[in-house]
Amino acid sequence: MACSRLFRNFALTVKLPSVTTHKFDSGLLPTETVTTKEELMKYFNDMFTIRRIEITSDAYYKNAEIRGFCHLCDGQEGIYVGMEAGVTHDDCLITAYRDHGQAYMRGETPHAIFAEMFGKITGTSKGKGGSMHFYNKTTNFYGGNGIVGAQVPVGVGLAFALKYQKKPNISMIMYGDGAANQGQVAEAANIAALWKLPAIFICENNKYGMGTAIERASANTEFYTRGDTIPGIRIEAQNIFAVRETMKFAKKWGVEHGPLWLEFSTYRYRGHSMSDPGVSYRNKEEIDKVRATRDPIEYVKHLILDNKLASETELEEIQDKIKEEVNKAAADAKKDPVPDAKELMTDVFSHNRKYFIRNVELKDSALI
Amino acid sequence: MLTRLNQRFSSLLFSASPEVPTGLPATKRTMLAAINNALDTVLTKDQTACVFGEDVAFGGVFRCTDGLRAKHGESRVFNTPLCEQGIAGFAVGLASYGVTTIAEIQFADYIFPAFDQIVNEAAKLRYRTGGQFNCGSLTIRAPYGAVGHGGLYHSQSPEAYFAHTPGLKIVIPRGPVQAKGLLLSSIRDPNPVLFFEPKAMYRASSCDVPDDDYTIPLGKAEIVKHGREVTIIGFGLQLLSLDKAVTRVEKELGITCEIIDLRTIMPLDMETIEKSVKKTGRCVIAHEAPRFGGIGAEIAAKIQEECFLHLEAPIGRVCGWDTPFPLVFEKFYYPDENRAYEEIKRIVLY
Numbered sequence A: 001m002a003c004s005r006l007f008r009n010f011a012l013t014v015k016l017p018s019v020t021t022h023k024f025d026s027g028l029l030p031t032e033t034v035t036t037k038e039e040l041m042k043y044f045n046d047m048f049t050i051r052r053i054e055i056t057s058d059a060y061y062k063n064a065e066i067r068g069f070c071h072l073c074d075g076q077e078g079i080y081v082g083m084e085a086g087v088t089h090d091d092c093l094i095t096a097y098r099d100h101g102q103a104y105m106r107g108e109t110p111h112a113i114f115a116e117m118f119g120k121i122t123g124t125s126k127g128k129g130g131s132m133h134f135y136n137k138t139t140n141f142y143g144g145n146g147i148v149g150a151q152v153p154v155g156v157g158l159a160f161a162l163k164y165q166k167k168p169n170i171s172m173i174m175y176g177d178g179a180a181n182q183g184q185v186a187e188a189a190n191i192a193a194l195w196k197l198p199a200i201f202i203c204e205n206n207k208y209g210m211g212t213a214i215e216r217a218s219a220n221t222e223f224y225t226r227g228d229t230i231p232g233i234r235i236e237a238q239n240i241f242a243v244r245e246t247m248k249f250a251k252k253w254g255v256e257h258g259p260l261w262l263e264f265s266t267y268r269y270r271g272h273s274m275s276d277p278g279v280s281y282r283n284k285e286e287i288d289k290v291r292a293t294r295d296p297i298e299y300v301k302h303l304i305l306d307n308k309l310a311s312e313t314e315l316e317e318i319q320d321k322i323k324e325e326v327n328k329a330a331a332d333a334k335k336d337p338v339p340d341a342k343e344l345m346t347d348v349f350s351h352n353r354k355y356f357i358r359n360v361e362l363k364d365s366a367l368i
Numbered sequence B: 001m002l003t004r005l006n007q008r009f010s011s012l013l014f015s016a017s018p019e020v021p022t023g024l025p026a027t028k029r030t031m032l033a034a035i036n037n038a039l040d041t042v043l044t045k046d047q048t049a050c051v052f053g054e055d056v057a058f059g060g061v062f063r064c065t066d067g068l069r070a071k072h073g074e075s076r077v078f079n080t081p082l083c084e085q086g087i088a089g090f091a092v093g094l095a096s097y098g099v100t101t102i103a104e105i106q107f108a109d110y111i112f113p114a115f116d117q118i119v120n121e122a123a124k125l126r127y128r129t130g131g132q133f134n135c136g137s138l139t140i141r142a143p144y145g146a147v148g149h150g151g152l153y154h155s156q157s158p159e160a161y162f163a164h165t166p167g168l169k170i171v172i173p174r175g176p177v178q179a180k181g182l183l184l185s186s187i188r189d190p191n192p193v194l195f196f197e198p199k200a201m202y203r204a205s206s207c208d209v210p211d212d213d214y215t216i217p218l219g220k221a222e223i224v225k226h227g228r229e230v231t232i233i234g235f236g237l238q239l240l241s242l243d244k245a246v247t248r249v250e251k252e253l254g255i256t257c258e259i260i261d262l263r264t265i266m267p268l269d270m271e272t273i274e275k276s277v278k279k280t281g282r283c284v285i286a287h288e289a290p291r292f293g294g295i296g297a298e299i300a301a302k303i304q305e306e307c308f309l310h311l312e313a314p315i316g317r318v319c320g321w322d323t324p325f326p327l328v329f330e331k332f333y334y335p336d337e338n339r340a341y342e343e344i345k346r347i348v349l350y
Helices: A038-062 A079-088 A100-105 A111-118 A151-166 A183-194 A242-255 A284-293 A296-306 A314-335 B002-007 B031-045 B066-073 B084-096 B108-122 B157-163 B176-188 B238-253 B270-280 B295-310 B335-348
Strands: A003-005 A011-015 A019-023 A032-036 A093-094 A171-176 A199-205 A230-235 A260-265 B028-030 B050-053 B078-079 B102-105 B138-144 B169-170 B195-199 B207-210 B223-227 B231-234 B257-261 B263-266 B282-292 B316-320
Touching: A003 A199, A032 A038, A032 A242, A038 A079, A038 A100, A038 A111, A038 A296, A038 A314, A079 A100, A079 A242, A079 A296, A093 A151, A100 A111, A111 A314, A151 A171, A151 A199, A151 B084, A151 B108, A183 A199, A183 B084, A183 B169, A199 A242, A199 A314, A230 A242, A242 A260, A242 A296, A284 B031, A296 A314, B028 B031, B031 B050, B031 B066, B031 B195, B031 B207, B050 B084, B066 B078, B084 B102, B084 B108, B084 B138, B084 B176, B108 B138, B108 B157, B138 B176, B157 B169, B157 B195, B157 B263, B157 B282, B157 B295, B169 B176, B176 B195, B176 B207, B223 B270, B231 B238, B231 B270, B231 B335, B238 B282, B238 B335, B270 B295, B282 B295, B282 B335, B295 B316, B295 B335, B316 B335
Parallel strands: A093 A171, A171 A199, A199 A260, A230 A260, B050 B078, B050 B102, B102 B138, B138 B195, B169 B195, B231 B257, B231 B282, B282 B316
Antiparallel strands: A003 A011, A011 A032, A019 A230, B028 B207, B169 B263, B223 B257
């Protein structure tokens, strides 16, 4: 990663890692980009916040205060922050269940994120969705989906709506290396290619579908080629600038030409979910190696320190502050009320019918 | 079955409904023409609306979408590739963005690859997002039911699988007038609706269908014939066999039967059903789908919960047998007017 400082405190030129392409001229992509201190500090801030949300969620889960299923994204933060740096909130985003990073970058506060996981009324889905089901209508974040691969044709529907309504926006459709083998992904790809929809398919390849390594699940592990006629690009997604510049390009391409089939090479430090320690199918050396050489936060941190944009102490102070804020958000969220019993029955249909709910004591029963 | 329909005009299938204003200018239409008219109305009035599915562009395999593409444009009426799961998922995405989405599944028998998208995505989107998102503007149409020769995969009635899923509405018209009014309501209802069209009815004779825009409310059953001694509950094409069976029973036993067309399977209009059964004390439920776990089972359970002390006999059911829908044995499988006659008589004489 060669960088050169052009002007003191002004701009930094960052060379982008090389890409691999499928039916696509890599010459169309930029090879370097420019960043500023403000940008670097923001990226550092955002990525570290996501990291702390995950670490804090892990602690609460192990204490049985978050229940159900919880899929953390430590190690993949560069993707979520990098994507938002390249697009706007008018571009639709849909992903699978590993959605904490996206939820934060699409406008949910740490408080609301924790509240949802704790099952509180102040959660993003009134506590009815949980960790896998974050959404935000105002920022076009369509979740948060539990069924593997189901979000992909839904994302193509969003792309169609955008084109139909002549919006200059894309639909970013995220899925994992495991979901890549779902038949409906191929169906969605065909529809998007046939009708030249502004659908940007993004496979987050973190090398494992739950506990199954990609070599044991996919006959073709070159996920960026599996869009068939759709041009494909594989990037090193641990480099936040690679993600940012690719998404900037994808937005333009999507609106002008149609779909793109992206593969983000990434890695998750933890297991698939909180039920998976994540070490039975890979060894600790592999995890440590990625942490040491490909961590997205460390990359940005080194850029900041190497270019003397901030001192070690300053960064530590920022990290401590974020840690404190996130901890406070979780503690505050914990005190929020749970949803009223009647919320069990709301949002099934557009109109909320009245149901007789029998309580333990008949006298406490209610028509809600 | 089709020839018999043409020979004997069944007043029940071609009757109007009380919600439809009388005296309006009308045209003779078959059910498929009524459906076509409803879709045309929506495409004209709602600029966000689009209609898609396999082969709908040229008019569809049953001609329900005939002429719509030429009139409203190829960006609004278009073919999808052959991929029901992809079609349904795509439709969910489109609807969640606010587009009035009318998707067609070519035969209800093909709806099963789309089952996950309908049951896990469409039905639950409003709930799991805490009300932030919904795909209420989604309507999925599919031809269902026996047609005389359809065999295993062109005859099924899948309503029970979906009735078991909270969050969906299921609507089934019995005739051309209901098809237009119920379809317009379904498309405009802010919840995802499955609209199953009895394919045997598509071309079977025609009746006056008002030209204007009119709706028939969802969630309301219709008493198509009033009577005192027994309540008969059915929907779709079954109203034909029930009409014939009832005529025979009434003559033979000197009784009168009350016939209810459910019109909406989900949500069920239990109020109308309860009132009727409390009056008659006896009930027979009919549907083409297999007996075990069919809609009849749920209705029977609900009736005995609410009307137990009013019942004079167990609740009878006339259903398809618990087998796959057979080809050569369709006549044995199908709950026709003879089986309905036997069951009604059994319950009345209990």
